[in-house]
Amino acid sequence: AQSVTQLGSHVSVSEGALVLLRCNYSSSVPPYLFWYVQYPNQGLQLLLKYTTGATLVKGINGFEAEFKKSETSFHLTKPSAHMSDAAEYFCAVRKTSYDKVIFGPGTSLSVIP
Amino acid sequence: ETGVTQSPTHLIKTRGQQVTLRCSSQSGHNTVSWYQQALGQGPQFIFQYYREEENGRGNFPPRFSGLQFPNYSSELNVNALELDDSALYLCASSFVGPNIYEQYFGPGTRLTVT
Numbered sequence: 001a002q003s004v005t006q007l008g009s010h011v012s013v014s015e016g017a018l019v020l021l022r023c024n025y026s027s028s029v030p031p032y033l034f035w036y037v038q039y040p041n042q043g044l045q046l047l048l049k050y051t052t053g054a055t056l057v058k059g060i061n062g063f064e065a066e067f068k069k070s071e072t073s074f075h076l077t078k079p080s081a082h083m084s085d086a087a088e089y090f091c092a093v094r095k096t097s098y099d100k101v102i103f104g105p106g107t108s109l110s111v112i113p
Numbered sequence: 114e115t116g117v118t119q120s121p122t123h124l125i126k127t128r129g130q131q132v133t134l135r136c137s138s139q140s141g142h143n144t145v146s147w148y149q150q151a152l153g154q155g156p157q158f159i160f161q162y163y164r165e166e167e168n169g170r171g172n173f174p175p176r177f178s179g180l181q182f183p184n185y186s187s188e189l190n191v192n193a194l195e196l197d198d199s200a201l202y203l204c205a206s207s208f209v210g211p212n213i214y215e216q217y218f219g220p221g222t223r224l225t226v227t
Contacts, residue, residue: 004155036218043117043203043218044156090155098209100146100169101216103155 002027004091004104012110019063019078021107023091026072033074034092034101035065044090050074061085086111116140117206117219125225131192134222136204138185144209145187146216147179150201162187163209191224199226 007022025031032051036044048059055067061084065076074091091104116139126132138145144163148156158171162181176192185206191198201223205216 041220043220044205045218046215049215092155098163098168100158100161100171101205102158103148105155106153 002102006104006107010108013081014112019081021076023074025093031093035076036090038088081111119219123223134189136187138206142206142208144207146205147189148203194226
């Protein structure tokens with residue numbers, strides 16, 4: 001069965017510092033991987049996705065993630081944190097385009113001025 | 114804005130009651146999925162409807178049921194509400210096809226069971 005783990009339920013960074021949110025997955029087949037962001041009292045917004053091809057994917061708001069098959073990881077990064085990045089971030093995996101999406105438990109990002 | 118809407122925004126029910134939550138999918142989408150997000154947790158898959166038929170279900174009891182209508186709007190029904198059903202309920206619509214992977218989420222319905 002597929003599963004997703006996110007190391008660190010809460011991450012704090014200073015404004016302008018590097019953001020690194022970790023995600024590892026378990027899957028018997030190469031999955032499709034996603035990062036979503038959720039602002040308070042809102043639904044989920046897709047930040048970026050990996051399906052096939054280039055392992056470094058760029059998303060919205062300056063975020064990017066790298067798929068590393070050997071490490072079964074899909075960590076999310078942003079070179080310089082902004083106050084508006086404070087939110088909950090979810091890593092998710094999907095086996096096929098017809099399959100359900102499995103979410104990790106989430107990481108809450110705080111940005112300190 | 115994803116084009117996916119949900120109603121109501123908030124709802125308070127008493128244990129044992131029944132509730133119906135509604136979702137209007139993005140135009141052109143043929144699939145809707147429902148998720149339960151308890152406080153401080155990631156969304157958990159409840160079920161998915163494709164062209165009005167349930168084609169996937171998570172680990173939820175039968176008192177969680179759904180419908181998808183010809184216009185691709187959808188309902189989530191929960192009978193015999195329990196306190197643990199208190200959560201944010203999210204629907205997500207998508208167009209299922211090869212090489213199409215995105216789901217578009219609505220803002221959610223916050224259900225409180227007392």
